[in-house]
Amino acid sequence: MGMLVDGVWQDVWYDTKRTGGTFQRADSAFRHQVSAEPGARFPVEAGRYHLIVSLACPWAHRTIIFRKLKRLEAAISLSVVDPLMLDQGWRFADADPVTGAEFLHQVYTAADPTYTGRVTVPVLWDKQARTIVNNESSEIIRLMNGPLAALGDASHDYYPVDLRGEIDALNARIYDAVNNGVYKAGFATSQAAYEAAYHALFAMLDELEARLGRGRYLFGDRLTEADWRLFTTLVRFDAVYHGHFKCNRQTLRSFPNLWGYVRDLYQMPGIAETVSLDHIKRHYYVSQRTVNPTQIVPVGPAIDFAAPHGRDRLSA
Structure with missing residues (x-):
């Protein structure tokens, strides 16, 4: 766990002393929008955008799901970081083929060499402008449900x-x-x-x-x-x-x-x-050494998500 300060990586945990022991999440820093309007800085173009995610992270998971639901796999490329987030933060098992980065913090400094803040997933990257469009999951899924849906499946609106x-x-x-x-x-x-x-x-x-x-x-x-x-x-x-x-x-x-x-x-x-429960468990139990100093990953529990659910009985 760490952050960038004026573009320099620092391996530091969250500072909860100043908040009386309460965890406070910082707002996302990159909040640009993709638009179909003529002359837009970030236009709707197939193949232009690249999504960087972790299978372990619930915020990134939202965007993976919407890329799947909206059938955007061919229009938006995807890179998955390693589940372990250690001294250099999120890292790629191999250099990211789109950005060339070994660590996610290098993607952030490519977008802003003096960036200060946490380095988080997901990241929506513009391959042409070579910068981060957006790193706020709630906004990325609305871009996928909204303007970017034209590149995939716009038949179902998840934000009517x-x-x-x-x-x-x-x-x-x-x-x-x-x-x-x-x-x-x-x-x-x-x-x-x-x-x-x-x-x-x-x-x-x-x-x-x-x-x-x-x-x-x-x-x-x-x-x-x-x-x-x-x-x-x-x-x-x-x-x-x-x-x-x-x-x-x-x-x-x-x-x-x-x-x-x-x-x-x-x-x-x-x-x-x-x-991926494997990525999820290894990330939390190994990466968050302040919470789990031994870094031992539990074997269980056994969870059967494929068991019958019976929820269709509630449909009108």
């Missing part, structure tokens, strides 16, 4: 106009309590900060469990980006967050509706191949 206000509101609550909430529990360095995150997490999971008893997806029969944003956290819950991040009131598999919901999404065409 009539639900946008509701999706945004639910996303914000799930992000704070669940997506980022597991990290707030796992990276806390005070008992009070940990317990606050823990209780907020399970209160939200209880609410989602009840909600998913009334409909197949978060918005009834309508599958939206909110479902996929939640899925990437839930699919990691029992393997990592329950033990490694001390989110141990109960396993996800003990929530009947949430557990069926995760299996339902996992079994959709193409999604299973985006999930």
